[in-house]
Amino acid sequence: GENVEQHPSTLSVQEGDSAVIKCTYSDSASNYFPWYKQELGKGPQLIIDIRSNVGEKKDQRIAVTLNKTAKHFSLHITETQPEDSAVYFCAAGPYGDKVIFGPGTSLSVIP
Amino acid sequence: DTAVSQTPKYLVTQMGNDKSIKCEQNLGHDTMYWYKQDSKKFLKIMFSYNNKELIINETVPNRFSPKSPDKAHLNLHINSLELGDSAVYFCASSQTSGGEQYFGPGTRLTVT
Numbered sequence: 001g002e003n004v005e006q007h008p009s010t011l012s013v014q015e016g017d018s019a020v021i022k023c024t025y026s027d028s029a030s031n032y033f034p035w036y037k038q039e040l041g042k043g044p045q046l047i048i049d050i051r052s053n054v055g056e057k058k059d060q061r062i063a064v065t066l067n068k069t070a071k072h073f074s075l076h077i078t079e080t081q082p083e084d085s086a087v088y089f090c091a092a093g094p095y096g097d098k099v100i101f102g103p104g105t106s107l108s109v110i111p
Numbered sequence: 112d113t114a115v116s117q118t119p120k121y122l123v124t125q126m127g128n129d130k131s132i133k134c135e136q137n138l139g140h141d142t143m144y145w146y147k148q149d150s151k152k153f154l155k156i157m158f159s160y161n162n163k164e165l166i167i168n169e170t171v172p173n174r175f176s177p178k179s180p181d182k183a184h185l186n187l188h189i190n191s192l193e194l195g196d197s198a199v200y201f202c203a204s205s206q207t208s209g210g211e212q213y214f215g216p217g218t219r220l221t222v223t
Contacts (some may be wrong), residue, residue: 034211043115043201043214044154087152094209097142097166101154 002027002095006102013080014110021105024072025088030092032099033066033073040088047088048075081108114138115215117202123194123221131188132218134202142166143185144203144212145177152203160185161208192222 003026009047013019019061022096023033031052036044050057050064057064061080068071087106093099116137122132136143139208144167145157158166174190185202202215 013132032209036214038152041217042205043203043216044212045214046211049211088153097208097214098144098156099209104152104154106152 001094002030002100004090004092004100004102006090006105008105009103010106010108012108012110015080015082017080019077019080019107019109020083021075021088021107022072022089023092023102024070024075025092025100026071026072027092027095028068030071030095034091034099035062035064035075036089036091037099038089038104044089069079071083077107080107082109082111085109097108115204115213116204117215117218119198119218120216121210121219121221123223125223126192126194128192129190130220131186131190131219132200133204134185134187134215136183136202136204136213136215138204138206138213140204140206140213141182142208143179143182144205144211145185145187145205146201146214148199148201148217150198158185158187159208166208186218189220192220194222196220197222 003011034049090102091099101102142161144159158177163179197219203212204213
């Protein structure tokens, strides 16, 4: 069945450094890859997404890259700030009417 | 204005009780979802409705019953609560099924 793996599960970086989170997916038919940020006590919020006709997408300090051949995609956060500390989820789909979420990465930005 | 709202935010109850969680979205979306997030933060889809019609029903005990009175509301009723039901339950909505999802603030359910 469909599966999305995500690494690392936890990540600590110094403020100002870059953070990279990587995901792989199993179904080559996937064509939609969103990333969600979940702050403590809140629901996940979409921060960026990419579709399979695009290899890279950037929005200010965050960027996502997609390698369809290898079936993996990555989130890059540059110049990290303490407010970037959160749990980040990748997802892939759609599989019918749903997307499958990765297990999440807990990012800590140390001031 | 809150786009996706859930009530209650916290729910503490004893084993065997029946409880409901309510969800409303004011985004005009056609699709709504229920997710369960366990203590390890894993997000697992439970149900999805599109225009009041059930379209996703994952392997969930039949003690869980969703109801969508209209496309802006999706409620979750849970019968005979068990300890393992303790989790945070998120409602979400999207314009189309499988598209960008907007999540509610979550309901933390604790079964004692």
